[in-house]
Amino acid sequence: MKLFDVYPLFDINIVEGKGCYVYDDKGNEYLDLYGGHAVISVGHTHPYYVEKVTGQLNRLAFYSNSIVNKLQAELAQKLGEQCGYDDYSLFLVNSGAEANENALKLASFHNGRKKVLSFKKAFHGRTSAAVKVTDSPSYQAPVNDGLEVVFVPFNDIEAVRSELQKGDFSSVIIEGIQGVGGIQIPDDGFMKQLRQLCTETGTILILDEIQSGYGRSGKFFAHQYADIKADIITVAKGIGNGFPMSAALISPIFKAVYGQLGTTFGGNHLACSAAIAVLDIMKNENLVDNAQKVGEYLMTELKKLPNIKDVRGRGLMIGIELDEPIKEKRSKLLFEEKIFTGSTGTHVFRLLPPLCLTIEQADVFLEKFKKVL
Template sequence: MVQNEYRDMCDTYLMRNFSRDILITRGKGARVWDDEDNEYIDCVAGIAVCSTGHCHPKVAEAICRQAQELIHISNLFYIPGQAQLAKRIVEKSGLKGGRVFFSNSGSEAVEAAVKLARVRTGKKRFIAFRSGFHGRTYGALSLTHKEDYRLPFTPLPYECEFVKYGDLEGLKAVMDETVAAVIIEPVQGEAGVIPAPEGFMEDVRKVCNENDALMIVDEVQTGFGRTGTWFAFQHSTAKPDIITMAKGIASGFPMGGIVAREGLEFLPGEHGGTFNGGPLACAAAHATIDVLEEIIGDIERKGARFRDGLAAYNPRQRGLMIGITLGDRCAPVKQYCEEHGVLVNCTSGNLRLVPPLVITDEEIDQAVRVINEALNS
């Protein structure tokens, strides 16, 4: 089936809420191929999802092996690998005594975090940050700032006030003891890779403590090695009450979840899900963590290689998250890169690079050369 025929079929049978122009048919490592066998270095990675690259043999083998034993059983029963995975995640998070609730996506993870904050604090107000993104389901959308996403669906279920990212005084001005939680991304990804200002994570933690509010750290995009640590908040000394996660947790198999500190958990019947933490997802996540344990120490160096190669354009970089402000130039730069074998992403007028964490130096240098050509054209 040629690309035009497939596009016509998509336009006929799928809701047309996505903009796309390439049919990717296979991938390996940090490279993908389209239906015409054109090869690309993938600096999008499913939007920071394919952490171990495409079809990593250890991940693929783990999924295949589990699929031959048990695909689904539901949380009415103990699920193979689930408890061990929760233990590993708690240990990676550093939240001693923490507990995990698994979900199927980042938006679901945020929904779980918000529900947990509401039910345990008894409070209804939330604070989030401008330009932040926490998902598109109704509860998560309540905490997502961008008006294009929010306004068509108002009124939204949760009361949320938005503060400028990094503005401590602005946070203090709207904070009081009626706030259930503050939610923050350690690096704002959708906004174009904006790291929290130095010390701001610790400041948010202090303000939450002073007002008996929970601190939710959204690690959906930044978690599982993306920034060179298991979780991006670990670049600071702040300890969250709840961490949300998804994307890179299982190398592309749909999975998400939260970790909550000791003493903060759902009680029976307060939350649930049919597919949450299923056998296939757990197998993929275990294999993903196995691979990441081998490479996490090299992620910051790879990110610095990207940063140095693009230094003329003042990139923002934290691990393998790189952002460059381009404004209206972003779309033609993206197009040039695609035409020359590199996939990149535009978000909010910024070029965003979130390649597989297994990308090689040779692939970084090739991607940097094409991106520089695009920026100079």
């Protein structure tokens, strides 16, 4: 048997990691400015993280959600305190798409409506409902046709108003910062008006913070720059620092009904130990503040470099747009300069490093990136 051919792969076998560096099976060291697609939040193999996860593995890795798991309650308390949503409830699942599926479902249970408003260039996952609110028809199979979704331009409040005033939308789903869409940032004023329109029309506001959350933007959630609160926030990626995990943070306006939501593996003991370790490290090492500081430094310095069309982002979620396709330069940066970066579309580098990235490491990248440019 062979692996199903899903992704084009770089011919590099990563076997070890430490902090912001990873190492291949030939002993080469790479500076990781991609974090495994924004997943590595507190750094590779952080000693405290390893201690907490291995300690839990030695006690109990998993048992059914039909019994009490006090680690879930500890995680909910710590997450609420750090993110500012301490009056919300936590539903733990396994992947970002699964979190979005459940958020869309919960919104529809709440108000009995069927339609969803999403945005051009959005990405919310590849499962049944999540892929329908993703603005890429090529990802959708005929079986995904059941949900009615309207896509409007990003940051266009009048387009949103025109749709929501019809009164038949269950929810609006929007990313805190569009990642796959090219690091597109919603205007703070737009977000405030969006929140108001959702309240006025009884529409549930879902904030997808799967890529932009967990401190990456320099605030715990990117939508907090607009000083608003969402009805449901979905998180994944950085929550487990590599352990598969996700969650929905659910407003007090929702009432739990047994049977509506459920999960076998979500919030298991091992996953919770990883997520608690992440929050402890983020708090003790001030990683949200570090993301803001190092991210601002990086963007300031990047704007000084030649041949760059645009630099945009917040914190350590940065897009670097060139006038030309980046494929050859990204390959040269990886294989010759030993720097991992991401991309979106054909012209944009995407930086999503661990939140522990230092100014000194940023300077290493800047020097090598300038050489490649």
